[in-house]
Amino acid sequence: MMKRPAISDYQSAESEQLMKRLRPAGHGIDEATYPAPTPQPSWSLDDLPRTVACTLSQGSNVTSMDFHPSRHTLLLVGSANGEFTLWEIGLRERLVSKPFKIWDMQACSAQFQSVLAKDSSMPINRVTWSPDGDLIGVAFAKHLIHLYAYQQPNEARQVLEIEAHSGGVNDIAFSRPNKQLCVVTCGDDKLIRVWDMHGQKIYSFEGHEAPVYSICPHHKETIQFIFSTSIDGKIKAWLYDNAGSRVDYDAPGKWCTTMLYSADGTRLFSCGTSKEGDSHLVEWNESEGSIKRTYSGFRKKASGVVQGVVQFDTAQNHILAAGEDNQIKFWDVDNTNMLTFIDADGGLPGLPRLRFNKEGNLLAVTTVDNGFKILANSDGLRSLRAFGNRPFEAFRSPYEASAMKVSGAPVVAGISPNIGRMDNLDRNSPAKPSPILNGADPASRSIDIKPRISEEKPDKAKPWELMEVLNPQQFRVATLPETPDQTSKVVRLLYTNSGVGLLALGSNAIQRLWKWNRNEQNPSGKATASVVPQHWQPNSGLVMANDIGETPPEESVPCIALSKNDSYVMSACGGKVSLFNMMTFKVMTTFMPPPPASTFLAFHPQDNNIIAIGMEDSTIHIYNVRVDEVKIRLKGHQKRITGLAFSNSLHILVSSGADAQLCVWATDSWEKKKSVAIQMPAGKTPSGDTRVQFNSDQNRLLVVHETQIAIYDASKMERIYQWIPQGTLSAAISHASYSCNSQLVFAAFTDGNVAIFDADNLRLRCRIASSAYMSTTAINSNPPVYPFVVAAHPQEPNQFAVGLSDGSVKVMEPLESDGKWGTPAPVENGVANGRAPASSATSNLATDQNQR
Numbered sequence: 001m002m003k004r005p006a007i008s009d010y011q012s013a014e015s016e017q018l019m020k021r022l023r024p025a026g027h028g029i030d031e032a033t034y035p036a037p038t039p040q041p042s043w044s045l046d047d048l049p050r051t052v053a054c055t056l057s058q059g060s061n062v063t064s065m066d067f068h069p070s071r072h073t074l075l076l077v078g079s080a081n082g083e084f085t086l087w088e089i090g091l092r093e094r095l096v097s098k099p100f101k102i103w104d105m106q107a108c109s110a111q112f113q114s115v116l117a118k119d120s121s122m123p124i125n126r127v128t129w130s131p132d133g134d135l136i137g138v139a140f141a142k143h144l145i146h147l148y149a150y151q152q153p154n155e156a157r158q159v160l161e162i163e164a165h166s167g168g169v170n171d172i173a174f175s176r177p178n179k180q181l182c183v184v185t186c187g188d189d190k191l192i193r194v195w196d197m198h199g200q201k202i203y204s205f206e207g208h209e210a211p212v213y214s215i216c217p218h219h220k221e222t223i224q225f226i227f228s229t230s231i232d233g234k235i236k237a238w239l240y241d242n243a244g245s246r247v248d249y250d251a252p253g254k255w256c257t258t259m260l261y262s263a264d265g266t267r268l269f270s271c272g273t274s275k276e277g278d279s280h281l282v283e284w285n286e287s288e289g290s291i292k293r294t295y296s297g298f299r300k301k302a303s304g305v306v307q308g309v310v311q312f313d314t315a316q317n318h319i320l321a322a323g324e325d326n327q328i329k330f331w332d333v334d335n336t337n338m339l340t341f342i343d344a345d346g347g348l349p350g351l352p353r354l355r356f357n358k359e360g361n362l363l364a365v366t367t368v369d370n371g372f373k374i375l376a377n378s379d380g381l382r383s384l385r386a387f388g389n390r391p392f393e394a395f396r397s398p399y400e401a402s403a404m405k406v407s408g409a410p411v412v413a414g415i416s417p418n419i420g421r422m423d424n425l426d427r428n429s430p431a432k433p434s435p436i437l438n439g440a441d442p443a444s445r446s447i448d449i450k451p452r453i454s455e456e457k458p459d460k461a462k463p464w465e466l467m468e469v470l471n472p473q474q475f476r477v478a479t480l481p482e483t484p485d486q487t488s489k490v491v492r493l494l495y496t497n498s499g500v501g502l503l504a505l506g507s508n509a510i511q512r513l514w515k516w517n518r519n520e521q522n523p524s525g526k527a528t529a530s531v532v533p534q535h536w537q538p539n540s541g542l543v544m545a546n547d548i549g550e551t552p553p554e555e556s557v558p559c560i561a562l563s564k565n566d567s568y569v570m571s572a573c574g575g576k577v578s579l580f581n582m583m584t585f586k587v588m589t590t591f592m593p594p595p596p597a598s599t600f601l602a603f604h605p606q607d608n609n610i611i612a613i614g615m616e617d618s619t620i621h622i623y624n625v626r627v628d629e630v631k632i633r634l635k636g637h638q639k640r641i642t643g644l645a646f647s648n649s650l651h652i653l654v655s656s657g658a659d660a661q662l663c664v665w666a667t668d669s670w671e672k673k674k675s676v677a678i679q680m681p682a683g684k685t686p687s688g689d690t691r692v693q694f695n696s697d698q699n700r701l702l703v704v705h706e707t708q709i710a711i712y713d714a715s716k717m718e719r720i721y722q723w724i725p726q727g728t729l730s731a732a733i734s735h736a737s738y739s740c741n742s743q744l745v746f747a748a749f750t751d752g753n754v755a756i757f758d759a760d761n762l763r764l765r766c767r768i769a770s771s772a773y774m775s776t777t778a779i780n781s782n783p784p785v786y787p788f789v790v791a792a793h794p795q796e797p798n799q800f801a802v803g804l805s806d807g808s809v810k811v812m813e814p815l816e817s818d819g820k821w822g823t824p825a826p827v828e829n830g831v832a833n834g835r836a837p838a839s840s841a842t843s844n845l846a847t848d849q850n851q852r
Contacts, residue, residue: 002714003838011416012780015417015712016171017040023177027176028829035327035410038089039504044317044337044400044654046188046377046378047331047360047377048319048339048340048377049297049318049356049360049361049362049375049376049380050340050342050373050375050377051376051377052088052344052345052373052374053088053374053375053376053381053383053384054092054371054373054374054379054384055347055367055371055374056089056331056371056372056373056374056836057084057369057370057371057374058077058079058081058370058372059079059081059370059422060079060080060081061079061080061366061370061374062078062079062080062353062366062367062370062371063075063078063079063123063124063125063126063353063694064077064078064081064124064125064126064127064128064353064732065127065353065354065355065364065366065372066127066128066129066355066844067129067355067356067357067358067362067364068129068133068134069129069131069133069358070133070358070361071133071152072357072358072361072383073088073089073090073357073362073383073384074086074088074089074095074559075087075089075355075357075364075374076083076089076126076127076128076129076136076306076374077127078126078127078138079123079370080123080124081099081100081101081121081123081304082121082122082140082153083097083098083099083100083325083824084097084098084124084125084127084138084283085097085098086138086150086154086156089155089384090364090383090386092382094335095153095154095714096150096154096155096156098148098156100122100140101145102123102161103146103161104161106215107161107163108143108163109143109163111793112142112143112144115142115143116142116450119453119487122136122140122141122142122144123140124140124141125137125139125140125141125143125168125169125170125171126138126139126170126171126172128137128172128173128174129174129801130174130181130538131174131176131181134149134337135147135149135150135159135174135181136149137150137172137174137183138155138172138184139164139169139171139172140168140169141168141169142164142167142168142169143159143164143165143166143169143622144156144161144162144163144169144173145161145162145163145164145169145183145185146161147159147160147161147162147473147777148244149467149804154709157274157326157649160195160197160198160199161198161199161417162183162195162625162733163261163310164185164187164195165185165186165187165188165189165191165193166187166189167187167188167189167211167433168187168188168211168835169185169186169187170186170187170188170211170214171185171186171213171214171215172184172185172215172798173185173215173216174215174217174443175221175226176224176386177194177218177223177240178224178240178406178497178564179794179795179851180196181197182195182196182197182202183195183197184196184215184217185215186212186213186214186215186227186228187211187212188212188227189516189549190202190206190209190210190227190230190322191204191205191206192208192210192212192238193205193230194240195717196648196649197650201651202606203226203241203242203606205226205238205242205244205245207236207245208228208230208232208234208235208236209230209232209234209678210230210231210232211230211231212228212229212230212257213229213230213256213258214229214256214257214258214259215227215228215229216228216258216259216260216261216787218261219265220382221498221565221796222267222497222498222565222566223563223565224239224240224564225238225239225246226238226240227247227259227268228315229251229256229257229258229259229270229272230459231255231256232254232255233251233253233254233255233257233272234248234249234251235247235248235249235250235251235252235259235270235375235670236249238250238617238795240781241607241609241628242606242607245490247289248848249289250389251272251280252270252272252280252282252291252294252676253272253273253274253275253278253279253280254270254274254275255272255273255274255275255309256272256273256309257270257272257280258270258271258311258312259271259567260313260314260668261313261343261358262315262317262333263314263317263358264316264317264319265313266409267283267333268283268284268286268315269281269282269283269284269320269333270284271281271310271311271312271322272309272310272724273308273309275278276294278300278810279298279299279310279322279324280294280296280344281294281298281310281312281320281322281331281539282294282822283295285605286696289630292329292376292578293336293725294336295320295336295337295338296336296337296386297331297337297338297341298310298322298324298329299324306852309351310322310323310324310351310730311351311352311353311354311729312352312687313354313355313356313363313754314333314356315356315357315359315360315507316359316360317811318332318333318334319331319356319360319433319795320333320461320626321333321354321363322405323348323349323351323353323354323365323366324350324353325339325350325741325769326343326346326349326350326352327341327342327343327348327352328341328342328343328354328363328365328375329341329351330346330651332766333620333639341521342375344365344373344375345370346374347367348365348366348367348368348371349366349367349370352365352366352367352769353365353366354626356367357380358751359379359380360377361377361379361380361383362374362375362376362383362384363376363381364768366582373462383525384685384712385753388679397641397659399481411760412627414734420777421624422660426539439612445547450784451794452598455624457539459756461536464825464826465822466618466764466765466766466767466823466825467663467765467766467767467821468766468767468769469766469767469769470771470772471769471771471772471774472740472772472773472821474772475529475768475772475774475812475813475814475815475818476529476812476813476814476815476816477529477773477810477811477812478528478530478531478533478810478811479532479808479809479810479814480502480514480532480533480535480808480809480810480811481532481533481534481535481808482515482752482808483512483535487801488506488507488510488807489506489507489787489804489806489807490497490505490507490789490803490804490805490807490808490809491502491504491505491506491507491558491788492504492558492560492571492789492803492804493506493789493790493791493801493802493803493809494560495701495791495792495801496525496562496566496792496794496841497562497564497565497566497794498517498566498794499526499527499532499793499794499795499796500525500526500527501513501514501515501516501527501566502513502514502533502791502801503560503562503569504599504803505546505555505558505560505571505573506807507553507558507849508553508554509545509546509547509548509556509558509574509575510544510545510546511543511544511545511546511560511569511571511580512535512544512583513535513536513537513544513547514533514534514535514536514809515533515534515536516528516533518532518533519531519532519734523587526539526617526793526796527793527796527801527811528794528799528811529799529812530811530813531691536582537585538583538585540584540585542584542586543585544569544571544575544580544585546558546571546573546578547575547576547578547590548573548575548594548690549575549576549597550572550573551574551575551597551660552574553573553574555574555757556573556574556575556597557574557599557600557616558571558572558573558574558612558641559571559573559598559599559600559601560572560601561601561602561603561611567583568580568581568582568583568758569582570601570611571601572592572593572598572601574597575593575594576590576591576592576593576598577590577591577592577598577601577613577704579618579696579837589799591623591625591628592623593620594613595614595616595617596616596617596619597615597616598613598614598615598616599614599615599640599641600612600614600641600642600643600644601613601614601641601644602614602646602653602665604646605646605648606648609624609625609626610623610624610625610631611625612623612643612644612646612653612655613643614640614642614643614644614655614657615640616640617642617801618635618636618637618638618639618657618659619633619634619637619641620633620634620636620641620644620653620655620665621632621633621634626756630723632670632842634655634661634663634665634670634672634681634731636661636665636672636675637655637657637661638657638659638661638662639657639658639659639687640657641656642656642657642689642690642691643655643656643657643689643690643691643692643695644656644692644694645692645701646667646694647694647699647714648697648698648699649697649699650698650699650714650715651666651667651668652664652665652666652667652673652714653665653667654692654694654701654714654842655692656690656691656692656703658687658688658689658690659686659687660676660677660678660686660688660690660705661677661678661690662675662676662677662678662692662703662712662717663675664717665674666784671714675719676688676717678703678705678708678710679722680707681707681708681724684707685803688705688706688707689705689706691703691704691705691735691736693737693738694714695738695742695759696738696740696741696742697742699714699715699717700712700713700720700742701713701714701717702713702736702738702745703719704733704735704736704747705733706732706733706734706750707724707727707732707748707768708722708723708724708733709722709745709757709762710722710723711735711759711760711762721761721762722762723764725749728753728767729753729755729764729767729804731749731751731753732749732750732815733747733748733749734748734749734750734787734788735747735748735787735788735789735790735801736784736790737790737791737792738750738759738792739759739790739797739798740794740797741797742759742791742794743757743758743760744756744757744759744765744797744798744821745757745758745759745762746790746800747790748786748788748790748802749786749787749788749817750786751770751784751786752769752770752774752779752784752786752787752812752840753768753769754765754773754787754790754812755766755768756821757765758825759823763824763825764825765821765823765824765825766821766822767821768812770786773802773810773812778804778806782803784805785805785806786804787802787803787804787805787807788802788803788804788805789803790802790803791803796813798814798819798820798821799811799812799813800812800815
C-alpha cells in the first residue's frame with residue numbers, strides 16, 4: 001500500500017520556517033509568517049554586568065546554575081556532589097540545600113541499583129526552573145531526575161522521582177505543549193523523552209546515533225517543538241508526535257553543542273566545542289536552516305588540547321556571553337566581533353559556566369574553588385543594595401498570596417499531550433487549569449491559592465439570587481458578521497486553539513472562519529465580545545466545502561477536528577473526511593469514503609497519526625493516517641457514534657452513541673472495559689445524540705443528552721451528579737461544554753435559553769434568556785431560532801460562543817464590572833437548583849446500569 005503523508009506533517013507544514021527539512025508532505029502549501037524581531041534600543045558597555053558584587057562558596061564544584069524566572073536575585077545551583085542549593089543573592093544566604101538521596105530505591109531498576117552499588121557518587125548535570133518558578137528540575141549523571149515544588153521563601157518539597165534514562169541524564173527542561181506542563185529530558189541512551197506531571201512517559205523520540213547532549217524546547221506561534229543535539233554534532237528537531245525528527249543538521253565543530261533562543265523567542269543561537277577544542281558561537285537562519293552569522297573572538301586551541309565544552313548564555317535580546325580562557329567574553333548579537341572580555345578579578349576556570357538572570361543585570365559565573373561570583377551592572381547593584389536595607393522577613397509577604405500547598409501527590413494533576421481540538425465535547429485538554437476547581441475533591445489537586453476561595457464564597461449577609469440576564473445591557477454579546485451562506489444551521493462550532501478565531505460548520509457542509517484583529521480596541525488580538533471580528537477568506541475566494549456524498553447534508557451527521565497549530569481542519573458531512581488548509585481553504589487530502597459515513601473524529605492524544613473515527617453503522621474505526629488503513633474496528637454500540645473522548649491519564653477512550661450508551665475502551669489493547677447505559681428520566685426513551693467531554697484533569701466526564709447533563713467519575717464510570725431540565729429551563733438541551741478551566745458548564749436549550757452551571761456539582765449560576773441576545777423576529781420565527789451548539793474559549797474561562805439554527809454566531813461574556821457569571825449557589829440539605837447526586841433515591845435518578 002502506498003505510504004500516505006503523516007497527519008502531523010500536514011499540521012506542521014507552516015513550521016517549515018523553523019525546520020527546512022520537514023518530511024515531504026507531497027502538497028504545496030502557503031507558509032505562515034512570524035513577526036520580525038523588533039529593533040532594540042541603543043545600549044552601551046555599561047549595560048553589561050561586569051562588576052563583581054560578591055563571591056559565594058558552594059562547597060563542591062558547581063555544574064549548573066539557573067536564575068528564578070521572576071525573583072531575579074534567587075539562584076538555583078547544582079553541584080558535583082549531587083546537592084542543589086537555592087541562594088538569595090541579595091542576602092548572600094542559602095535558603096534551601098538538598099543533598100542527593102534516592103527517594104524510593106525499590107522503584108529503581110536493577111541496572112541502576114547495580115551502577116549505584118559500584119559508584120555511589122551522583123553529580124548533577126543540570127538544574128532548571130519551570131516557567132512559572134514553582135517547580136525545580138534536577139538531572140543527575142546517572143539515570144534519575146528529581147522534581148521539587150518550591151514554596152517561597154525557603155522550602156522545597158519532593159514531587160517526582162523518575163528513572164528517565166539508561167545512563168546519564170544530560171539535560172532537563174520544562175515545556176508546555178498544548179498549555180500543559182511537561183518535563184523534557186535527554187540522555188546517554190540516545191533518547192529524548194517527555195514526561196507528564198504524574199511521571200508518565202508520553203513521548204520517546206529516537207533518531208540520534210550518539211548520546212544526546214542538550215535539548216531546547218520552544219514554540220513559534222502555536223507550533224511547539226524541541227531542538228536536540230548529540231555528541232556527534234547532529235542537530236535534530238521534533239514535534240510532539242511520533243513522526244520522527246523533522247531536521248538533521250550538523251552543528252559547527254560537530255561535537256557538543258547547546259542551543260538557546262533570545263528572550264523574545266525570535267532568534268536562535270548555538271554554541272559548542274569541537275573534539276579538537278575549538279569553540280563556535282553562531283546565530284541560525286531558521287527559515288533557511290543555515291548559519292546566519294559566526295561570532296569571532298575564540299582562541300584557536302593547540303592540537304589535541306580539549307578542556308571541555310564552552311558554555312554560553314544570552315540576555316536582553318542583544319547580549320551574548322561565553323566562558324573561555326578563564327574569561328567571560330561578550331558580543332552584541334548583531335555584531336560578529338567580540339565586544340569585550342573580563343576576568344572577573346581572577347579565579348575563573350578555563351571554561352567557566354555562566355548564567356544571566358532574566359533581566360540581564362546579574363551574571364553568575366563559576367570559580368575554580370568550588371564557588372561562584374555574581375557580576376552586576378548598575379541596575380543589578382542597586383537591586384542587591386536594596387536587599388541590604390530590608391530584613392529577611394520583608395521578602396516573605398509578596399508571595400504569601402500565591403503560596404503553593406504541595407502534598408506528596410503530583411503538583412499538577414491530569415497532564416496530557418492532547419494534540420487537537422475536537423467537536424467541542426472532545427477537547428481533552430483545554431487551556432491550563434486554574435489552580436482551584438470550585439468545590440473539587442481536594443485529594444485530586446495539590447495547588448491551593450487562598451484568595452480564590454474567599455472570592456468565590458457567596459456573601460452570607462445577602463440572600464443568594466440566581467443571575468438572570470434578560471437584556472443586552474446585562475452582559476457583553478457580539479454577533480459575528482453575516483456571510484453569503486448564513487441561512488444554514490450552525491451544526492459545529494470551534495474556537496481556534498490560539499483563541500483568535502471561530503470556525504463554524506454549517507448544515508450545508510460549508511465551514512466559515514472569523515478572526516479578531518489586534519488593534520487599539522483589542523490589543524491582545526484574542527476573541528472578545530467587546531469587538532466584532534472579520535469574516536476571513538483567502539484571496540482565492542475558495543470556501544471550505546465538504547464532500548457530501550449521496551446523502552443530503554441536512555440529513556448527515558457532521559464532525560470536525562482542528563489541528564493543534566490551527567493550520568488544518570479535518571471534517572466530514574456525510575461524505576469523505578476532508579483535510580483543509582486553514583490559510584488557503586484548499587483540500588489537502590480526503591479519506592474514509594462512505595458507506596458507512598463518519599460521524600465523529602478524535603485524535604489519539606499520543607500519536608497524531610492515529611484517529612478514532614465514529615461511524616454511522618455504530619462502529620469505531622481506529623485509523624492510521626500514515627499508512628491509510630484501519631487498525632481495528634471497535635463494536636459495542638447499537639446506533640451511530642455521537643461522541644468520542646480520550647483520557648490520557650486513565651488510558652481510556654470513552655464513546656457515546658445515539659443509543660444512549662457509554663462504552664469504555666482501553667487504549668493499549670482496544671478492549672472494551674465497560675458499557676454503561678445513561679439513565680433516562682421517567683417517560684423518556686433511551687435515544688438521541690449523547691456527547692462526552694473530559695474535564696481538564698481527565699478524571700471526570702461530562703455527559704450531555706437532550707434530557708440531562710451529568711458528571712461521571714471516569715475511573716469507575718459512576719455518575720456523580722445529574723441535572724434534568726426544569727422550571728424556566730424545561731426545554732430539551734441542545735448542547736453543552738466545559739469552560740476552558742473546567743470550572744463551569746455552558747449549556748444551550750432548544751427554547752433559546754443558555755445556562756451556566758458550576759462544573760463540580762451542576763448547581764445553576766446564571767440563566768441567559770433569548771431576549772438578551774436575539775431579536776423579537778428571531779424569537780417569534782417559525783421554526784423558532786435557538787442555539788444549536790456551544791464552544792468555550794480556550795483561554796478565557798468566562799467566554800463562550802453559540803451557533804444558532806439560523807446560521808448566526810454569538811460570542812458572550814459577563815460585564816467587565818461583574819467579571820464572572822453569577823456566584824455559586826448555597827447547598828441546602830445537600831441538593832441545590834434541581835441538581836441531585838447520583839445516589840438520590842428519586843425514581844428518575846436511579847443508579848446507572850452497569851453492563852460488563
